[in-house]
Amino acid sequence: MISLSNSPNGTVSSTTATKRLARAIMVSAGEFSLVLACCKSVERQQQILNVLTEFSSTNIQEISLSPAADVLYTAITSAIATTQPEALMVRGLESVVAINQLIISTNIMRNEFRKQFRFPLVLWINEEILCKLVWLAPDFKDWAASTIRFDVANNQLVEAEPQAINA
Incomplete structure (x- = not known):
C-alpha cells in the first residue's frame, strides 16, 4: 500500500479517512449524496486519490474546476x-x-443537485472553503453527513482531549 504520511499516526489517520471516503461513496451508489473531503494540500489530495482506488471498486470520475468557474452546478453538468x-x-x-x-x-441551486445527480458528489475543499460553505451555503453544506478530514493525525485528536479536561 502507498503511504500517505511519514509518521505512523498520520498514515493510520489518512488510511482510516480514505476508507471512510470509499465507504461513503459505496453506500451512496446510485443516489445523490454530498461528501466533503477536507485536505489542505493539492498534492496530498492526489496521493489520497491514488490510494482510494485500492479501497473502492467504484468508477470515480474526476473534474477540476477552472479558476473562472462561477456556478458549480453548471461546471458539473458541462x-x-x-x-x-x-x-x-x-x-x-x-x-x-x-x-x-x-x-x-x-x-x-442546491435542489437541482438532488434532482439531477444520481451519484455521490465529493467536493475536495480546504479549511477556508469549508468555512465559506458554513457561512455562505449552510443549507447545501448540511447535506454532507460529515466532513472527512485528511490533515488531522490521530495523536492530535487524543492530545486535544486532556488539555480540554485540565483547562
Missing part, C-alpha cells in the same frame, strides 16, 4: 454532459477566483 458517473470528485475549488459567488449560487 463536464459530465448526459452521463451519470458512479461517483464524481470535484477538485480545484481553492483556485476559483469568484469562490463566494460560486458557493452562494450552489446554495441557491
Whole structure:
C-alpha cells in the first residue's frame, strides 16, 4: 500500500479517512449524496486519490474546476454532459477566483443537485472553503453527513482531549 504520511499516526489517520471516503461513496451508489473531503494540500489530495482506488471498486470520475468557474452546478453538468458517473470528485475549488459567488449560487441551486445527480458528489475543499460553505451555503453544506478530514493525525485528536479536561 502507498503511504500517505511519514509518521505512523498520520498514515493510520489518512488510511482510516480514505476508507471512510470509499465507504461513503459505496453506500451512496446510485443516489445523490454530498461528501466533503477536507485536505489542505493539492498534492496530498492526489496521493489520497491514488490510494482510494485500492479501497473502492467504484468508477470515480474526476473534474477540476477552472479558476473562472462561477456556478458549480453548471461546471458539473458541462463536464459530465448526459452521463451519470458512479461517483464524481470535484477538485480545484481553492483556485476559483469568484469562490463566494460560486458557493452562494450552489446554495441557491442546491435542489437541482438532488434532482439531477444520481451519484455521490465529493467536493475536495480546504479549511477556508469549508468555512465559506458554513457561512455562505449552510443549507447545501448540511447535506454532507460529515466532513472527512485528511490533515488531522490521530495523536492530535487524543492530545486535544486532556488539555480540554485540565483547562
